[in-house]
Amino acid sequence: xxxxxxxxxxxxxxxxxxxxxxxxxxxxxxxxxxxxxxxxxxxxxxxxxxxxxxxxxxxxxxxxxxxxxxxxxxxxxxxxxxxxxxxxxxxxxxxxxxxxxxxxxxxxxxxxxxx
Amino acid sequence: xxxxxxxxxxxxxxxxxxxxxxxxxxxxxxxxxxxxxxxxxxxxxxxxxxxxxxxxxxxxxxxxxxxxxxxxxxxxxxxxxxxxxxxxxxxxxxxxxxxxxxxxxxxxxxx
Numbered sequence: 001x002x003x004x005x006x007x008x009x010x011x012x013x014x015x016x017x018x019x020x021x022x023x024x025x026x027x028x029x030x031x032x033x034x035x036x037x038x039x040x041x042x043x044x045x046x047x048x049x050x051x052x053x054x055x056x057x058x059x060x061x062x063x064x065x066x067x068x069x070x071x072x073x074x075x076x077x078x079x080x081x082x083x084x085x086x087x088x089x090x091x092x093x094x095x096x097x098x099x100x101x102x103x104x105x106x107x108x109x110x111x112x113x114x115x
Numbered sequence: 116x117x118x119x120x121x122x123x124x125x126x127x128x129x130x131x132x133x134x135x136x137x138x139x140x141x142x143x144x145x146x147x148x149x150x151x152x153x154x155x156x157x158x159x160x161x162x163x164x165x166x167x168x169x170x171x172x173x174x175x176x177x178x179x180x181x182x183x184x185x186x187x188x189x190x191x192x193x194x195x196x197x198x199x200x201x202x203x204x205x206x207x208x209x210x211x212x213x214x215x216x217x218x219x220x221x222x223x224x225x226x
Contacts, residue, residue, distance in 0.1 A: 004157065034214070043119070043205050043217030044158075089157070102148070103215070105157030 002027040004106035021109045023073040023090030031093040038087040080113045118142040121218035128196045136191040138206030147189035151202040196225045
């Protein structure tokens, strides 16, 4: 069964600190991996997307890594800001480009940044 | 969440009542999806429509029906709501070469 597991479930850090969120997956055939940010009461918004051949991708203070051999990904947030408080969801796409084989979602990591 | 509009944003139903969740997009994408999000669980696919005129079941379709009214609109219907359907519902769209865009969600409570 395709699964995406994230850790930790929740995390509290002080403003300005760095943090790393983890994602392990058992999805086949792998197509790509995405990280989404979901603010409270809002829909998920894409941060990064990585294909099989990409090891790292950055989007501002967000840097995602992918190890396709161990089926692990991480999202590193640098110099956290209060606005980073949100849920971060790891999403793995499987199958081809057909809309019928799409996404497996992790349960998310809820991050709280405190002043 | 520009491009995907969901209505209503909040709804409370009594067990057995019916309702339709509306989703409309202005990005001219072919594929539309309905997901539900429950605490501690990832989003789960209810139904999807790969293109206008087609719909298919996802992971958790029981208790729901959908209609792809046209390319812009994809509705989700609960014929007889149950407390287990209390959830946040998200509509999403995607097109070839594009990522997924999500609506802002509909928070449904069934009492």
